Amino acid sequence: METPETLAASIPDGALLALPPDNSLAPCELARALVRRGARGLRLLGVPVSGFATDLLIGAGCVASVQTSAVTLGEAGTAPRFADAVRRGAIAVIDATCPAIHTMLQAAEKGVPFMPLRGVLGSDVLAHRADWKVIDNPFAQGGADGGDPILLLPALSPDVAAFHAVCADADGNVWVGRRRELATLAHAARRAVVTVERMVAGSLLDDERMAAGTISGTYIDAVAVAARGAWPLGLLDEYAADAAHISDYAKAARTDAGFACYLERHVLPSRSQAAE
Template structure:
């Protein structure tokens, strides 16, 4: 029942060359440390699926890990462009399959529910079907409004990653994963995949999870491996653990714009470190973690209640 392992072992086991890898976490809890370990293990030919391809995707592309990106919003989270992704798309050396945010949600839902497609209305009038032939129309099998002609609706195909990797605040050793703050599409991305790895800020006792069961976003039966990795979402944030590193996001625009500077950054901070603990230590030297420290903001407590045993006469 104990699914805990190291990051190195989890990536070695579940991420093979040519695999389809989903990295999910929306705005916070982005599995950056997992992406860095994929770079260290020099995986090649990956298809990266991410609702919002961002800095970690740019880094993996620059390290020659990625052949294709599947996603929606692409960018450096309000701070600029992804230089390497842009260079390779414009050069025709990286395949980019574009959807909308909701389109990506629907693809995960279809994958999780083992459906052949998922319908949505939001592509009507959009240019996306022109650039992505996988976005198609079907005729509804039911009459239209007021008994009229059946409607035509857009549909998206399912996505079935070989492995989904998520980051979260905590999990127990069996793999019950708990998340609070902003939540994204983590659960659906996990259920859509063949395997799933949960990277967490801390591994906690079963009793901690049982005391607050409604925070369990992904249950143990869907998780193959649990990796404890403090600060593993940097430069994004983990609600309650550390803040978003806005200064790094701003710096990344300049780093990724210059291929030589980007290569040097990867050599120093990723390929030049044995693991994420060394990466964390390097950032500690310039006061990063002090700068990103957060104060306490308890959310209160609730009483789930318990049945009282009554003696029968």
């Protein structure tokens, strides 16, 4: 029987761990379990941007680098532990731009070494990416000398993808509703670990109405139940984000002491739980 703690134990220190943004099934309980297990050196990938779980993991010292297109707490503003870590040079930031992250994952899901993407030329994001290349479009009129430069992005396979879905069945199929971009993430990752609100009877893929929002168990390595596992973020139409909590976090996490208090209160095991 998997739990958020066993999933966290299966994510090794130093892993390239891909996480969805705050409005798309972010696995917050799993992030708390990673803090509790004392994970170190994680290389986070925001797909395509990063939010609460990333800030929490950075603050708790779990993170070596973040590849992302933005880190934000949305209406609550700046991600304070991320901003502080950048200021101190405590983490490496590998800046990308949203469609580039989607495209690198799409290349991995197709099993091809790279894919092209329009735009981005002249951005300093490109200037700081030694792993991104620009070629002249070989299909342009006039061939490769046609003077149509285009960006090529390498395939990117995260070691682990993690998200919090609504439900799963005994075959390991998980239901993500309309957030089907998570299927690309699961397809591209070497492993996918998923927490869910609940298990359901039968097969999600036998139900025509559920199948389109389902990611096949083919791509899912482990599932654990974590009720309200996206909290304090929201989950589709299951529950709304806890805006007051996120706002309180954003204030508390401005200082080291405030963040430490937050961890004690909301993340680390209480003494009574630890004694169980």
